[in-house]
Amino acid sequence: MGMKRRVFTNPDGSVRADVAAAREAAAAAREERRGVDPARVASLLEELRTEGRVILPELFTRERMQEIKAEIRPLLTHDGRNEFEGFRTRRIYSVIQKTLALNPLVEHPLVLALLDRLFLPNYLLSQLQAIEIQPGEERQPLHHDDAFYPIPRPRPPIGAATIWAVDDFTEENGATLLIPRSHSWGDVEPAEIDASRLVPAVMPSGSAIFFLGTLWHCAGPNRSDRPRMAATAQYCEPWARQQENFGLAISRERARACSETVQGLLGYSMLFPFIGFVDGRDPKRLLE
Numbered sequence: 001m002g003m004k005r006r007v008f009t010n011p012d013g014s015v016r017a018d019v020a021a022a023r024e025a026a027a028a029a030r031e032e033r034r035g036v037d038p039a040r041v042a043s044l045l046e047e048l049r050t051e052g053r054v055i056l057p058e059l060f061t062r063e064r065m066q067e068i069k070a071e072i073r074p075l076l077t078h079d080g081r082n083e084f085e086g087f088r089t090r091r092i093y094s095v096i097q098k099t100l101a102l103n104p105l106v107e108h109p110l111v112l113a114l115l116d117r118l119f120l121p122n123y124l125l126s127q128l129q130a131i132e133i134q135p136g137e138e139r140q141p142l143h144h145d146d147a148f149y150p151i152p153r154p155r156p157p158i159g160a161a162t163i164w165a166v167d168d169f170t171e172e173n174g175a176t177l178l179i180p181r182s183h184s185w186g187d188v189e190p191a192e193i194d195a196s197r198l199v200p201a202v203m204p205s206g207s208a209i210f211f212l213g214t215l216w217h218c219a220g221p222n223r224s225d226r227p228r229m230a231a232t233a234q235y236c237e238p239w240a241r242q243q244e245n246f247g248l249a250i251s252r253e254r255a256r257a258c259s260e261t262v263q264g265l266l267g268y269s270m271l272f273p274f275i276g277f278v279d280g281r282d283p284k285r286l287l288e
């Protein structure tokens with residue numbers, strides 16, 4: 001199985017020009033198939049590359065988000081177990097095993113169009129959660145999502161995230177707080193960060209904030225008298241380990257109920273030629 005040649009990257013870790021060109025061509029073809037406006041993708045990408053985050057406004061209607069909320073609500077039964085999860089915050093993990101309600105968010109064509117440009121083909125879903133911040137919750141500790149991959153910064157992101165406003169996100173109710181441009185910082189300790197640089201992602205229900213795994217952020221404190229519900233999908237390069245062990249968390253039967261795109265994101269896909277195979281072959285065959 002040994003391969004001497006680097007398959008996708010230059011010696012400095014950057015993606016090889018021919019690989020990048022093939023990725024661009026494939027992404028453009030997919031955009032056309034999914035009816036996504038390439039000019040919009042290009043402008044969102046430019047903002048993303050400069051600011052590290054971009055708001056995707058009102059991709060779903062408020063009514064649709066209310067339907068999703070009705071499915072998610074009964075599953076939000078436990079408060080968090082630590083400061084990071086939030087003692088007054090409820091989360092659902094292994095979401096797809098419990099409900100398919102978030103799948104349309106996970107595979108929204110505009111989100112996929114951005115991911116297509118950022119990562120190698122067959123990038124993965126890294127984790128999927130619903131998060132409901134209860135009134136009185138404190139600000140979450142500052143973090144960036146791909147910090148657990150032990151590769152020094154500054155560096156390209158290994159992951160990216162969407163946080164969807166199921167409820168309206170306001171300054172009072174715990175809108176996600178982000179530090180624009182912090183994706184390009186080198187290594188810093190959270191204690192060194194000036195919290196006054198945090199900007200709330202105020203956005204109406206049905207919108208999402210999309211940001212790079214290198215961008216510093218946290219959930220805001222909920223000073224309102226009502227819970228704030230969000231859904232968040234994190235994605236990663238196809239060579240990185242997913243945070244959730246979806247192969248064990250989501251049954252094969254449940255995976256069969258998902259679209260081919262979501263199946264691929266869960267891990268029924270591979271990075272050619274040797275990452276993610278099962279018995280020497282593409283794992284999507286397991287669903288046949």
Ligand SMILES: O=C(O)CCC(=O)C(=O)O
Nearest residue numbers: 131175176218219220230
């Ligand atoms: O709920 C939010 O607004 C952000 C949550 C978050 O960043 C996390 O839990 O990693």
